[in-house]
Amino acid sequence: MKYLTYTRAEFLRGMRYRANYWATLTSSLIMTLIQWYLWTAVYRHTDSIAGVGFSSMLSYSLMGRVASGFLAEPANLRIGPRVRQGTIVHDLVKPTDLHYQLLFQSLGSALFRLVSTGLPLLLVLLAAGRIRFPGAGATVAFVLSLFMGYITVFSTSFLSGVLTFYTKSGVGIDHLYTLVEFFSGMYVPLQFFPGWLRAVAERLPFKAIHYIPMAIWSGMTGPGEVAPAILSQVAWTALMVLLCRAVWFGAVRHLTVQGG
Amino acid sequence: MNNGMHSGIDNRPAWDMGSETSKRRPLLGGILNTVWRYSRLYFWYLRANWLSLMAYPAEFVVTNIAGLVYSLGSVAAVWVLFTQVKAIGDWNYPQVLLIYGLSIFSRSLFHLFWVDLMNVSAMVRLGDIDRYLVRPLNPLFQVVAGYLDNDDYGELIAAVILVWTSLGMLGQRTVANLLWIAVSVVSGMLIFASIHIVGNAMSFMTIESRGFTSLAWTMDEFTRYPADIYGKGLRTLITWVIPVAFASFYPAQLIFRNGQLIRLALITPFMAALTFLLAYRFWTKAIDRYQGVGN
Numbered sequence: 001m002k003y004l005t006y007t008r009a010e011f012l013r014g015m016r017y018r019a020n021y022w023a024t025l026t027s028s029l030i031m032t033l034i035q036w037y038l039w040t041a042v043y044r045h046t047d048s049i050a051g052v053g054f055s056s057m058l059s060y061s062l063m064g065r066v067a068s069g070f071l072a073e074p075a076n077l078r079i080g081p082r083v084r085q086g087t088i089v090h091d092l093v094k095p096t097d098l099h100y101q102l103l104f105q106s107l108g109s110a111l112f113r114l115v116s117t118g119l120p121l122l123l124v125l126l127a128a129g130r131i132r133f134p135g136a137g138a139t140v141a142f143v144l145s146l147f148m149g150y151i152t153v154f155s156t157s158f159l160s161g162v163l164t165f166y167t168k169s170g171v172g173i174d175h176l177y178t179l180v181e182f183f184s185g186m187y188v189p190l191q192f193f194p195g196w197l198r199a200v201a202e203r204l205p206f207k208a209i210h211y212i213p214m215a216i217w218s219g220m221t222g223p224g225e226v227a228p229a230i231l232s233q234v235a236w237t238a239l240m241v242l243l244c245r246a247v248w249f250g251a252v253r254h255l256t257v258q259g260g
Numbered sequence: 261m262n263n264g265m266h267s268g269i270d271n272r273p274a275w276d277m278g279s280e281t282s283k284r285r286p287l288l289g290g291i292l293n294t295v296w297r298y299s300r301l302y303f304w305y306l307r308a309n310w311l312s313l314m315a316y317p318a319e320f321v322v323t324n325i326a327g328l329v330y331s332l333g334s335v336a337a338v339w340v341l342f343t344q345v346k347a348i349g350d351w352n353y354p355q356v357l358l359i360y361g362l363s364i365f366s367r368s369l370f371h372l373f374w375v376d377l378m379n380v381s382a383m384v385r386l387g388d389i390d391r392y393l394v395r396p397l398n399p400l401f402q403v404v405a406g407y408l409d410n411d412d413y414g415e416l417i418a419a420v421i422l423v424w425t426s427l428g429m430l431g432q433r434t435v436a437n438l439l440w441i442a443v444s445v446v447s448g449m450l451i452f453a454s455i456h457i458v459g460n461a462m463s464f465m466t467i468e469s470r471g472f473t474s475l476a477w478t479m480d481e482f483t484r485y486p487a488d489i490y491g492k493g494l495r496t497l498i499t500w501v502i503p504v505a506f507a508s509f510y511p512a513q514l515i516f517r518n519g520q521l522i523r524l525a526l527i528t529p530f531m532a533a534l535t536f537l538l539a540y541r542f543w544t545k546a547i548d549r550y551q552g553v554g555n
Contacts, residue, residue, distance in 0.1 A: 020471035177333075178330050182333050207357040
């Protein structure tokens, strides 16, 4: 598949910028430590919060840190600038589709972040005995869920980027990204939300980014609930991809590039 | 160019009037004169920066409303947590909110006024910093005064809301406390600035310092939550080595009337001044060793 070449190229590009590798690794270690101490302090007076025990919460949160690079907001889609500068015509005449191209390109840098910082962090946590693998079934479901999570992350940014076609403003989803993170369950799992807010979160696609994979990993999603959770994530992911296609084709049809 | 060339006609810009008189004054007068000169300069820099921000007022407003929402988005997590538990460690909801509020207050002040500090390593790489070094003005002043950030006003408003609300919940909304808040957020700003001054000064010696810069960013994260939840080693680190705990946790103790930590609370401004002086010393030493990148 030709698009995988983009993934590979982007992954290899990551390897060329190794100068700050130690800093990135130290930063992610610090963030993990903060999470560990925070949840330890939260659970000092209680054994269970909204039915979530300490070890389950810790595994949700620590695995969240391991995957955070992979599930990070894609940094340089640059859809708005492409339109403003008119370079988008170069993308449109190529025998590739810009939507798929960016999807696979960003996957390359996400995979690079996963391998370069996520993996060492996972090894440290395993060695320190702070994280344990769930059963084989849950692990497979988790990996599957993680990839769908990536597609949702990408689609969110892509949609926001395409919307700047219409709004012609520099303000996009990256300026409101804490809301996406909040509703994805990155800060606190969705069980902790008050009823009405949980209902809002359930109707948004963002739970597929963080909550569904981490809940599977940590066992918050019981063995019997994994299959329905994955199925609902498949549905949400498909919906997001279709939405991207629709908005993207609509935008291309309306596109006017000045000058050039 | 025109020094002494046009006798009788003084065509220096308004802000530079009278600056050379300091040479004839005694020490104290010299210092006062320098302070006066830099204050006026800063005013003119600030005015120019503000006017350039106001070139796109609609974009400015939208960006900062988004900034306000962005900050409140992360605070929402604290709120949700406290719908479930009564305390994080030994600290209750209003206390955690105040610490969180002081943290983003200090940080947004730092971003607002010092943001161009983050570009020093890029300036060094491209050789742009040399322009600052040859002017008869303090280079750090030029870096800091040269740019006013456009998107921190929303975060600043969020911080004010948080601090005001939590003070109300604590029943501590007094004038004295508000003055103390002012002292502590300026101290916090200086502490953050010091860390980034050191991080960026590295680029004068090694040219490549983006690693230190990104690590300096991460240190902010420690200030969001009460510092005593961290282990002993980490707590010592953020109190005495990279004293970010003085940007939120310790100054808040004075408001809590916490007898045990009140002495640490009271030294906040002195810690900030000391950290800043050390960082500034590091910066000037680093500049002395700077040889340019040769382009």
